[in-house]
């Protein structure tokens with residue numbers, strides 16, 4: 113046996129017959145668009161740590177892209193009363209959020225002096241201007257028309273406006289409750305989709321009925337718990353953001369123009385699916 117013959121299957125080289133020439137076939141990098149992705153890091157400062165800062169945000173935006181892809185499909189499946197695929201997707205969204213929660217551990221290796229060396233190069237840019245993040249908030253029901261102004265001069269504006277005008281995943285879950293014969297008030301069913309979710313007594317009663325008889329309402333019960341999983345994971349993300357920010361910049365004003373940590377702390381009070389949390393006191 114020549115020294116380059118594979119002992120496993122006798123191929124002529126030691127790489128198990130792997131194709132080496134991709135001049136006329138699609139390769140790994142072609143399929144994944146790696147030329148674009150891996151050439152999209154352009155540090156502005158001479159500081160070593162800026163690469164971490166850029167890649168942390170780029171990977172987060174990629175995961176957000178997948179989350180939105182899943183969340184929009186969840187909404188469509190809920191509208192169609194097609195719950196099993198929605199459950200699968202909601203589980204995936206919660207796991208992606210967990211991934212983003214743990215990603216903060218990487219960024220937390222950046223110390224205040226390291227970030228201070230980069231910060232002047234960021235200008236007025238801020239995560240506050242992340243249109244994918246804003247769409248995630250909107251699709252979860254945390255609507256705020258005023259925040260559209262940040263994007264008024266960008267190509268994403270119409271997309272975000274549509275996201276503001278479209279009922280949230282939770283609005284669709286509430287419609288589903290009604291279609292399953294649970295008594296939801298006409299006011300809630302006709303709620304303005306551009307406004308943030310407001311707790312509604314009839315919705316809480318409907319969910320209470322579901323939690324009171326899981327066997328009868330198993331699919332709705334499972335939906336409720338999947339929504340609670342998703343909101344819990346999202347709260348962890350917010351918490352890790354604000355604690356990491358405090359660790360790195362203390363109480364400095366944000367580059368996006370907000371008060372910084374105090375603004376982010378206020379966001380910890382947002383409850384996306386209010387009745388699903390409130391009902392727990394009643395069980």
Ligand code: HEM
Nearest residue numbers: 172238239240242245357360361366367368369370372379
């Ligand atoms: C050194 C790291 C970071 C610092 C110091 C920081 C700081 C801040 C501050 C102060 C704000 C408030 C808006 C402002 O005035 O700028 C903010 C908002 C935001 N940041 Fe970060 N951030 C960091 C990392 C990240 C990362 C890794 C992400 C992930 C994509 C992110 C996403 C966001 C988003 C989406 C908002 C808007 C939040 C909202 O409106 O509720 N940030 N950040």
Ligand SMILES: N[C@@H](CC(=O)c1ccccc1NC=O)C(=O)O
Nearest residue numbers: 234237238239240365366367368
């Ligand atoms: N708001 C941050 C800046 C910041 O974190 C940032 C800047 C540009 C791109 C993404 C960012 N991340 C999240 O806010 C600050 O005040 O330092």
